[in-house]
Amino acid sequence: SSELTQDPAVSVALGQTVRITCQGDSLRSYHASWYQQKPGQAPILVIYGKNNRPSGISDRFSGSTSGNTASLTITGAQAEDEADYHCNSRDSSGTHLVFGGGTKLTVL
Amino acid sequence: EVLLVESGGGVVQPGGSLRLSCAASGFSFRSYWMHWVRQVPGKGLMWVARMNSDGSTRDYAESVKGRFTISRDNAKNAVYLEMNSLRGEDTAVYYCARESMVGAFLIDYWGQGTLVTVSS
Numbered sequence: 001s002s003e004l005t006q007d008p009a010v011s012v013a014l015g016q017t018v019r020i021t022c023q024g025d026s027l028r029s030y031h032a033s034w035y036q037q038k039p040g041q042a043p044i045l046v047i048y049g050k051n052n053r054p055s056g057i058s059d060r061f062s063g064s065t066s067g068n069t070a071s072l073t074i075t076g077a078q079a080e081d082e083a084d085y086h087c088n089s090r091d092s093s094g095t096h097l098v099f100g101g102g103t104k105l106t107v108l
Numbered sequence: 109e110v111l112l113v114e115s116g117g118g119v120v121q122p123g124g125s126l127r128l129s130c131a132a133s134g135f136s137f138r139s140y141w142m143h144w145v146r147q148v149p150g151k152g153l154m155w156v157a158r159m160n161s162d163g164s165t166r167d168y169a170e171s172v173k174g175r176f177t178i179s180r181d182n183a184k185n186a187v188y189l190e191m192n193s194l195r196g197e198d199t200a201v202y203y204c205a206r207e208s209m210v211g212a213f214l215i216d217y218w219g220q221g222t223l224v225t226v227s228s
Contacts, residue, residue, distance in 0.1 A: 033214055035153075042203060042218040043153065049211060086153050090213050095167055097143070097155035097213050 004032075004087055004100035011106040012077045022070045022087030022100045030090040032070035034063060037084045037102075046085075047072055074105075082107045110134040110217045112204045117222030120194055124226070128189040130204030130219055138162075138182040141207035143215055144189045146200035146224075154200075157189065158207070172198075194226045 004024040012018035022032055031050060035043035045054050047063035060081070062073045070089075074081055087100040116128040128144070144156040157178040158167045166178050177190040187204060201221040208216035 030213075031211075035215075042220050044218075045214075045216050048208075048214055048216075054216065088153070088155075088215075096169065097145075097158070097215075099145075099153040099155060101152040 004089065004098055006087060006100035006103045009104045011108055013108050014079065015076055017073065017075045018077055020072045020085050020103045020105065023068055025068055026089050026092045027065060027068050027070050032065065032087045032089045034072045035086045037086060043086060077107050079107050081105065110206065112206065112217060112219030114202065114204050114219045114222040117202065117224045119225045119227060121228050122195060122226055124194050125192045126194065126224060128202055128222060130187045132185045137185040142180060142187040143205040143207060144178060145203045145205055148200045196226050198224065199226045200224060
């Protein structure tokens with residue numbers, strides 16, 4: 001399968017920890033990347049590779065993978081973390097890029 | 109600062125054509141693979157196409173193969189997306205994006221996007 005599946009919406013209480021997941025067969029072969037997107041803005045890379053953060057990204061963000069499921073964890077969620085989160089990876093053939101449907105994170 | 113600025117979006121009739129442009133600055137453009145990704149407003153992202161640094165290799169999503177063409181001009185620091193035989197389902201915000209040198213298919217920077225509306 002070349003698809004990635006994400007829960008459409010997740011909520012978290014302010015200051016608590018939340019995990020956003022991304023499932024797909026290609027994740028057994030390729031790492032997921034995670035992007036944060038706020039309304040009207042372009043996506044921003046927050047996690048890539050095994051668990052790497054680009055410069056300037058808060059250490060509240062971390063990533064992991066188990067089997068066919070990649071996870072983005074936000075530890076101590078803040079109001080500014082409210083956004084859509086998209087995962088992607090190569091597809092199973094390794095020649096195309098696929099995205100999950102995105103998860104809308106609400107910080108309560 | 110890495111900057112990607114898309115242009116060329118607009119309203120086009122079904123079956124029509126449109127050419128999107130992306131002007132890049134703030135990095136050595138000729139060294140990077142470039143992508144186009146689209147997003148129906150309020151929906152998820154969908155990868156469209158990818159081109160290598162010298163323009164000799166191109167990949168496309170199945171849904172646009174044969175209708176869309178990605179190209180680049182390294183002298184002008186620009187990447188393009190020629191879109192033909194447009195359909196209603198091609199309506200989306202189109203983003204130009206840079207592939208990182210850290211890993212293949214890893215997109216590290218995005219433009220702000222340009223909206224394409226296919227409607228009669």
